[in-house]
Amino acid sequence: MLLPLSLTGLGSTLSLLPTLAIAATCDRKCLESVMSTYLVAITSHSPNSLPVTSNVKYVENAQNIPLNQGAEWAISGAIPGKYRHDISDPSSGQVATITTITENGIGAIYLVRLKVEADGKISEIETAITRDPTGAMRYEKMGVPEPIWLEPVPIAQRIPRSKLISQTDKYYLGMERNDPKGNYSFFDKNCTRIEDGLQTTNVQTGDPYGHSNDTLFASLTCEQQFQSGFLGFVTNIREKQFTVVDEERQAIYVVSTLDHNGTVRSLPDGNGTSPIPPYFDVPRTLQAVEAFRLKGDKLLRIEMTLTEIPYGMRSAFPSDPPTNLSGPGTKFIVPIPCNRTCLEVTTEKVLQAMLAHNFSALPLSPKVQYSENGQFLALGNGLWLTLSQFASQSNSSEYAAFFADPDSGTGAYWGQTQEHSIAGVLSLRVKVSAGKITEIEAVDVRAENNGARFGTKTLMRPPLPVEWDGLADLGNLSSLLEKTESGNTIPSNLVKAYFDGLETHNSANVPFSTTCTRRDNFAQANFTCGAQMSGLGVAPNGLPSSTTIVRDRRILIEDSEKGVVLAVAMVDNPAVANGAAALSETERLPGTYMVSQMISIQNRKIERVEGMLKYMPFGYTSVWGEEKGDE
Numbered sequence: 001m002l003l004p005l006s007l008t009g010l011g012s013t014l015s016l017l018p019t020l021a022i023a024a025t026c027d028r029k030c031l032e033s034v035m036s037t038y039l040v041a042i043t044s045h046s047p048n049s050l051p052v053t054s055n056v057k058y059v060e061n062a063q064n065i066p067l068n069q070g071a072e073w074a075i076s077g078a079i080p081g082k083y084r085h086d087i088s089d090p091s092s093g094q095v096a097t098i099t100t101i102t103e104n105g106i107g108a109i110y111l112v113r114l115k116v117e118a119d120g121k122i123s124e125i126e127t128a129i130t131r132d133p134t135g136a137m138r139y140e141k142m143g144v145p146e147p148i149w150l151e152p153v154p155i156a157q158r159i160p161r162s163k164l165i166s167q168t169d170k171y172y173l174g175m176e177r178n179d180p181k182g183n184y185s186f187f188d189k190n191c192t193r194i195e196d197g198l199q200t201t202n203v204q205t206g207d208p209y210g211h212s213n214d215t216l217f218a219s220l221t222c223e224q225q226f227q228s229g230f231l232g233f234v235t236n237i238r239e240k241q242f243t244v245v246d247e248e249r250q251a252i253y254v255v256s257t258l259d260h261n262g263t264v265r266s267l268p269d270g271n272g273t274s275p276i277p278p279y280f281d282v283p284r285t286l287q288a289v290e291a292f293r294l295k296g297d298k299l300l301r302i303e304m305t306l307t308e309i310p311y312g313m314r315s316a317f318p319s320d321p322p323t324n325l326s327g328p329g330t331k332f333i334v335p336i337p338c339n340r341t342c343l344e345v346t347t348e349k350v351l352q353a354m355l356a357h358n359f360s361a362l363p364l365s366p367k368v369q370y371s372e373n374g375q376f377l378a379l380g381n382g383l384w385l386t387l388s389q390f391a392s393q394s395n396s397s398e399y400a401a402f403f404a405d406p407d408s409g410t411g412a413y414w415g416q417t418q419e420h421s422i423a424g425v426l427s428l429r430v431k432v433s434a435g436k437i438t439e440i441e442a443v444d445v446r447a448e449n450n451g452a453r454f455g456t457k458t459l460m461r462p463p464l465p466v467e468w469d470g471l472a473d474l475g476n477l478s479s480l481l482e483k484t485e486s487g488n489t490i491p492s493n494l495v496k497a498y499f500d501g502l503e504t505h506n507s508a509n510v511p512f513s514t515t516c517t518r519r520d521n522f523a524q525a526n527f528t529c530g531a532q533m534s535g536l537g538v539a540p541n542g543l544p545s546s547t548t549i550v551r552d553r554r555i556l557i558e559d560s561e562k563g564v565v566l567a568v569a570m571v572d573n574p575a576v577a578n579g580a581a582a583l584s585e586t587e588r589l590p591g592t593y594m595v596s597q598m599i600s601i602q603n604r605k606i607e608r609v610e611g612m613l614k615y616m617p618f619g620y621t622s623v624w625g626e627e628k629g630d631e
Helices: 028-043 133-142 161-175 222-227 340-356 494-504 529-533 623-628
Strands: 052-060 084-089 094-103 106-116 122-130 187-195 236-246 251-260 266-269 272-275 284-295 298-309 364-372 375-377 387-390 400-405 410-419 422-433 436-446 512-520 550-559 564-573 591-602 605-616
Touching (some): 028 084, 028 094, 028 122, 094 236, 122 298, 161 236, 187 222, 340 387, 340 400, 340 410, 340 422, 400 564, 422 550, 422 564, 422 591, 436 591, 436 605, 494 550, 494 564, 512 529, 550 623
Parallel strands (some): 052 122, 187 298
Antiparallel strands (some): 084 094, 084 236, 094 106, 106 122, 236 251, 251 284, 266 272, 400 410, 410 422, 422 436, 550 564, 564 591, 591 605
16 A cells, blocks of 8 residues: 655745655665755655654764754755665665755765654664765766665575675774784675775875874774774774665675874884874764675675764664673872862862873772763773873963862863873863762863874864964963952852853843953953853854754863863854855854853853863763653
8 A cells, every 4th residue: 555745835946756655564675765865855844744752862973863953954955966776675665865965055975774664663773974975076076876785686595684684794893993814704805895985995196094194094804994993093993883784685784983182102004003193182082874785705895984973972773781880999188178188189189180090099889970071981981092192271371270169169260281292171060969079070172283194173063263383372260269248249140141142143142241251262352251152253252143953061160269160061053154144164064062161250250261162963962861851
């Protein structure tokens, strides 16, 4: 039986959409028809046209977002690209495609997986947008997938579903820490791989590979590349989802999470042993989406792309068993109650422990939680592996300050850090209760640059309104350490008024002093704090003028004695123009900005703001926001 797709309220373009076959099993033709319907809907900005279940799960670059709030539904171009590579799995009712789209006129590689239920409704939509215009152009030039991807394999030559998965998994097992002595015979001798439309095996261009200086790697076969041990900077591969298995064509579509913990310091390469590229000096997580075509039990073709997500982030469709990330307790305690000096000393001890890469001497609760940039990590991971220096408050010329709030049992630090070659600004919160540390939260904005071999920028992110390359003189924070006048308190609604003003681009209700100054990523605009919040300047408050919602707002600490508040929030940029003004280069692609703010208050008014800005995938929410409810 065929049921027409509901097109209520849509224009004539959608009236041409194909009907969906509703049957117990949706075959290849049916699944690819559903995918066509989806692609027309997204390029027509019409999420409500899709036949979805009441609890449909929509994921955009690893972020769970309500279907009609995804950034792509508002900005994608009028038609999808001509390149389209479908992989269908009638057994599981799933279909995936690799194609291209445009976002406000900028090309991107677009991958999407749909799960179709027996009634024809879509229950899962998982997308990955790789914002690589050059890669998108390569795909468009390619036009169609290589024919071998689309050819049915004779039944006698097929291997079963379970073996398609197990053979493909050998690729990930071999890549993790990449032992050059491993057995990589699972590659076919004629295996080739493309990354963002670029062939990266068996080519003699002499171009360096990726972030490295290795000019020979891309000339090797798939097997030889693994035998080189070059990929050992991938320290962990987790949450591998072998979701779409096309048994007829012996192809498989896999989403996985690759962790690079920042501890690998050199790479074996075709030119000898090279230092690790600066990009990998800090912990990073990449989401990989890959298609594989097998010939017998060997990997014959690989088509892949990558996007960067916050380090340690869990998959939106977790496949690994839950991991208990709460830290071990220790025998040590701090005084009860822990006063201002105690809290500042304890916070500094946490930093010293990070520097020593050893937390065993800290007074830890048995269920202590540690987070970094909004993701829970195991103690000992992240900054605990890579921190090599932090600025000291005792040196008045350094950019550092400690804060305390004895009433809430909270200590904090704001200051400059170093991880190998990369500078950062760390906002650290330490919570103490009953003589033990119960929570440690790090918000670390690292310098990013466009240096050699793509520098240290977050992979595929758009340009920021204000970039920080780590080279500028940060100055000192001595003016923030002065005590406020006796009886001067921090108004209870000050932070809410501040973030409300940031959201509405209106400073009318924000208590700025007339002499207030602010820096964002260490750039100071030639406008007052109030004028910037009301939208004046090229990058007011360090943000695009097209930002909308300010959410996941949290106060890290209120130090009433020093008159300082440390706070963090997520600011969304859906990349939709406000009014007739055209979007600037830094506004044309969607994203969420994690902004950490140090706000100095004098006489109940904001006197100074230090803001740090980090790009996140659109819709990103911290684990603290997920646990306690997003404001």
